[in-house]
Amino acid sequence: MNAAAQRRTLADDADADQPLIRMRKLRKVYRKKNEEFLAVSDVSMDIHAGDMVSLVGPSGCGKSTLLKILADLQGHDGGLLQVGGGEDFQPGRDVGMVFQQPVLLKWRTILDNVLLPADILGLPRKAAVARAHELLEMVGLAGFADSLPYELSGGMQQRAAIARALIHDPKLVLMDEPFGALDALTREKMNLEMLRIWEETGKTFIVVTHSIQEAVFLGSHCAVLTAGPARMADFFPIELPGPRRLHVKTSPAFGGYVRRIYDLLGVE
Numbered sequence: 001m002n003a004a005a006q007r008r009t010l011a012d013d014a015d016a017d018q019p020l021i022r023m024r025k026l027r028k029v030y031r032k033k034n035e036e037f038l039a040v041s042d043v044s045m046d047i048h049a050g051d052m053v054s055l056v057g058p059s060g061c062g063k064s065t066l067l068k069i070l071a072d073l074q075g076h077d078g079g080l081l082q083v084g085g086g087e088d089f090q091p092g093r094d095v096g097m098v099f100q101q102p103v104l105l106k107w108r109t110i111l112d113n114v115l116l117p118a119d120i121l122g123l124p125r126k127a128a129v130a131r132a133h134e135l136l137e138m139v140g141l142a143g144f145a146d147s148l149p150y151e152l153s154g155g156m157q158q159r160a161a162i163a164r165a166l167i168h169d170p171k172l173v174l175m176d177e178p179f180g181a182l183d184a185l186t187r188e189k190m191n192l193e194m195l196r197i198w199e200e201t202g203k204t205f206i207v208v209t210h211s212i213q214e215a216v217f218l219g220s221h222c223a224v225l226t227a228g229p230a231r232m233a234d235f236f237p238i239e240l241p242g243p244r245r246l247h248v249k250t251s252p253a254f255g256g257y258v259r260r261i262y263d264l265l266g267v268e
């Protein structure tokens, strides 16, 4: 772990720059009848408001488990988790979630799919509809508000799912391998979209990916987990020269980060 990350990881509670998310030695055990399965063993990191954290690690290491804990879809069994940076934080209201599949409701129009969290939270309808149109424009789906999901390609559906995750203006957006089902070219385009949305909204994003290249390209920071049970292998900022455009992937700095992650994961 580099010095900057270590300072952040070890920052004490009196730190004025309180992180949005603080995890310390987080632990999760799945229980089935008499069996216990340790899924997350020891995960510690600080995530600050406005960070884009890519979370990378081998399949089955506990990445989805961590996101579900952060979204309060399930509890944890040990360690410390503070979300909200000392301010009122309600996961149902303050978290947006994007899954590997878009999971749109097939009988609802794209607009009504994007509005779903607003409907569930009972947000004022008129403002929500206006915001949904803005978001559809932001994700390049302005002309598809009245379409049904089956009329859209996989990449377009996933963009609708991203708009849906933002409709209630959450503080934290969690994305679980959001581009896993897309072809390589669409995936690269979506990565660029993601960076633009991150810049435009200034929100805090955590993106799970098993693509090391994607982790480096997207992240302002990268958290690397070891094979399950999840432990922290490293957490570090990613600084790349110039704007994040696809050609940055050919830079030596980019290659250096990729190599660093390969080394951490023991890939030769």
Ligand SMILES: Nc1ncnc2c1ncn2[C@@H]1O[C@H](COP(=O)(O)OP(=O)(O)O)[C@@H](O)[C@H]1O
Residues within 6 Å of the ligand: 030, 031, 037, 039, 057, 058, 059, 060, 061, 062, 063, 064, 065, 066, 228
């Ligand atoms: N609800 C559950 N009950 C029991 N075991 C689970 C459950 N969810 C996940 N697991 C196990 O926990 C481990 C981590 O799973 P997961 O967080 O989905 O990994 P990842 O997202 O990194 O692929 C896996 O071995 C998985 O089989």
Ligand SMILES: [Mg+2]
Residues within 6 Å of the ligand: 063, 064, 065, 176
């Ligand atoms: Mg997963």
